[in-house]
Amino acid sequence: xxELWMCAEADLLAEENGYRLRNTGQGLNRVQSCxxxxxxxxxxxxxxxxxxxxxxxxxVIHLGDHNVPNALVLIDKYNQVxxxxxxxxxxxxxxxxxxxxxxxxxxxxxTYKSPKDLKLAILGDFFRxxxxxxxxxxxxxxxxxxxxxxxxAWNWCENVSKKPFYPIFQLTGxxxxxxxx
Numbered sequence: 001x002x003e004l005w006m007c008a009e010a011d012l013l014a015e016e017n018g019y020r021l022r023n024t025g026q027g028l029n030r031v032q033s034c035x036x037x038x039x040x041x042x043x044x045x046x047x048x049x050x051x052x053x054x055x056x057x058x059x060v061i062h063l064g065d066h067n068v069p070n071a072l073v074l075i076d077k078y079n080q081v082x083x084x085x086x087x088x089x090x091x092x093x094x095x096x097x098x099x100x101x102x103x104x105x106x107x108x109x110x111t112y113k114s115p116k117d118l119k120l121a122i123l124g125d126f127f128r129x130x131x132x133x134x135x136x137x138x139x140x141x142x143x144x145x146x147x148x149x150x151x152x153a154w155n156w157c158e159n160v161s162k163k164p165f166y167p168i169f170q171l172t173g174x175x176x177x178x179x180x181x
Contacts, residue, residue: 001078004044007036008071019070029069037071038063077150084153087174088126092119094172104171112165122165130156 011017011034019032041061049055062068068077095115098104112118130153157177160166 001075004037004040004071004075004078007040008034008075010036011071022066022069024066024069026066026069029073031066032064032070034063034071034074037074041074080150080154083177084157087169087177088122091169091172091174092122095119095168098168098171108168118165118168122168125163125165126153126156 011032017033017035019030021028022031023029024031038061041063045059045061049059063074064070068074095108095118099108099115108115108118112121131149132152134152134155154177160169160177
């Protein structure tokens with residue numbers, strides 16, 4: 001992340017790299033090319049693809065367009081990942097502790113058969129719908145591109161209250177994905 005910050009700063013402050021103030025559908029934004037940040041993100045993506053042994057979906061990285069107007073917006077978006085994952089991780093970790101309370105244990109085993117099945121239900125739903133291209137106005141904007149996956153993950157978070165396992169999140173103290181617990 002530190003390298004991306006350095007690249008973003010270089011892109012934003014480069015005298016030869018002007019910007020256009022445009023309404024991107026997310027308000028007025030400074031739309032600016034991001035050569036350094038783009039190069040760094042492509043290295044990160046290539047490294048991930050190599051380690052994973054494959055990739056499903058597009059490898060497009062939106063930068064300098066209406067989806068991700070400039071490098072600072074990209075950094076801000078990816079700083080949101082812990083805000084998405086931390087509540088899920090906390091909830092998953094609390095499930096075993098919930099099993100120590102007879103009434104909660106009964107609820108979990110009656111509804112989900114076992115704590116493992118409950119965890120699999122949560123993770124399965126997140127991995128199935130948190131990266132499915134939902135959450136934007138069209139497939140190009142929220143498709144399977146890198147930024148679109150983040151949009152889909154936020155969309156999953158927005159709809160978690162409609163999930164059958166939402167009471168489990170609430171029982172662990174979850175209030176929202178905005179960093180409050």
